[in-house]
Amino acid sequence: MSTLPQERRVVTAIPGPKSQELQSRRTASVAAGVGSVMPVFAARADGGIVEDVDGNRFIDFGSGIAVTTVGASAEAVVRRASAQLADFTHTCFMVTPYEGYVEVAEQLAELTPGDHAKKSALFNSGAEAVENAVKIARAYTKRTAVVVFDHGYHGRTNLTMALTSKNMPYKQGFGPFAPEVYRVPVAYGYRWPTGAENAGAEASAQAIDQINKQIGAENVAAIIIEPVLGEGGFIEPAKGFLPAIRQFASDNGIVFVADEIQSGFCRTGQWFACEDEGIVPDLITTAKGIAGGLPLSAVTGRAEIMDAAHSGGLGGTYGGNPVACAGALGAIETMRELDLNAKAKRIEEVMKPRLTAMQEKFDIIGDVRGRGAMIAIELVKSGTKEPNPEATAQIAKACHAEGVLVLTTGTYGNVVRFLPPLVIGEELLTDGLDVLEAAFAAL
Missing domain, CATH: 3.90.1150.10 (Aspartate Aminotransferase, domain 1)
Known part of the structure; x- marks a missing residue:
């Protein structure tokens, strides 16, 4: 209480x-x-x-931008994080690992869509998760191009600024940006020229046509999309759009990445927003709501894709910090119990x-x-x-x-x-x- x-x-x-x-x-x-x-x-x-x-x-009505999903001082988050604080604050998982990190990865494998074998890597922020998803997809496919969508937002690092659609305030004056990033239309129903009822089919056809013409599907490592576009204005892509893009990715050996950083962890009434149209992504990025306000993010996905990066190729000093992992286990406990x-x-x-x-x-x-x-x-x-x-x-x-x-x-x-x-x-x-x-x- x-x-x-x-x-x-x-x-x-x-x-x-x-x-x-x-x-x-x-x-x-x-x-x-x-x-x-x-x-x-x-x-x-x-x-x-x-x-x-x-x-x-x-x-x-803000939850720290969709972070304090379980409340800003949820009992289970405070209890578990406090206990971990008393044991140790940090060892670096890349030096001496600890159970909390493994347990969070196990929970993510269970909660994310799809019944295939899954693995995770943990980081600190949403932008880090997206950036690492790109690294993993490139390592797996041996391709370089990344496709993103109009109105999309993916972060404030150099690569994720390139992935982000909106110039002001995110990109203005901060270039040059990372190369090999391509932007295609999204099915923004309210603003679709021929009406919302046509947006799903028309926007997906336009997006696929642009990818084929301007990039070549065989050169695309990853397609990254928010199942509900956050900074773009809480745009739900019109029905049929996401399944069409997902199918195109599958048909062409492209890693489909669902960026669920703002929409994940019960926010839309499902564990993940992509479940609404039965989308099973290859990789899913999470952060924000994952740990009750503590800095934690993850890339979770198909084991064979996640294992494509060489040993030592993924990580970071604070990635999967033990206190943040304890907070995440408390947040997930709260989500389940309530x-x-x-x-x-x-x-x-x-x-x-x-x-x-x-x-x-x-x-x-x-x-x-x-x-x-x-x-x-x-x-x-x-x-x-x-x-x-x-x-x-x-x-x-x-x-x-x-x-x-x-x-x-x-x-x-x-x-x-x-x-x-x-x-x-x-x-x-x-x-x-x-x-x-x-x-x-x-x-």
Whole structure:
């Protein structure tokens, strides 16, 4: 049970005096390139609430960008990580291995789609996982080209910036980027020229045609896609798109990589979002929700592909840190015990009808989409599909001022995304949606 009262409370201006004082210290010592959504400093977080240093309590519709799926101080995560901290903080798995790493790999083999033999390698961040998936695919196929999709996001390292679609703020001024990366269309139903019902078939045909013409399927090592595109605006590729791309990969000896960093671990109401259309990826990358807030990521996949890299070719000093592994085992325990897939589906049942009703009332809401507790609304200018990033920023700011932490996203900066912890109480969900609706009414 949560020790933090699960209720929204605004007792100062946002930001309050203590947050303002910390902000001035931050400005003096933290690089300007590191941004923050909220101007407040966290003191405690648990369940569906984040409390700041001034005592304001915010309804958490962000989960630290889909990380604190089990809550920000889940009992099993704290218990297991604390016990590991007391035993040892680090030995480096590449020097003296430990059971926690092996146990996480075993859990990943069990939970990820497909009943083939699987192995995993553990790292620290999502970008590291994606980068290593590319290394593994290249080692296995002896090919170099990597195919990614419009609106995709895969990280901030040099290679993953090349894989990422959106220039600002991720790529601007940071090039040159890694070569042999090719981008093809994705089935973005809401914005597909001939309508959402045609997007799956048409976009997959276009993507495959471009790969064949511009690269040659025989040169492609990996195709990497988020089963629900996160930074692109919580885009669910139109039905039929993912199966067609998956089939094309299989037919041409291409490693199909599902980037489940934001969509994995019960977030969409299934362990992994790719399960929705029965996709079994060759490799799957995970991070964010995996360890209850501790830095951990993984590449999991077919044993023969995972074993393609030579001994010593994969690793990193902190990869699969023992405390983070303990946190992951606690997070997975929590997901199983509380059936967080069912909780995610329930969150969708509460949120989607409310958001759809708002869409009928406010014509700047162009689209309501997503699955489970990965839901979004796309804002447009009245009577058009022209993106409306200004209104999106205003809505987010209005919610923040009233004690609801929401995040924006999307290639055009016009999407409000909802990623509540799966342990959030329904009364908080309802209260947060009331605040959102009032923000639209005021706008």
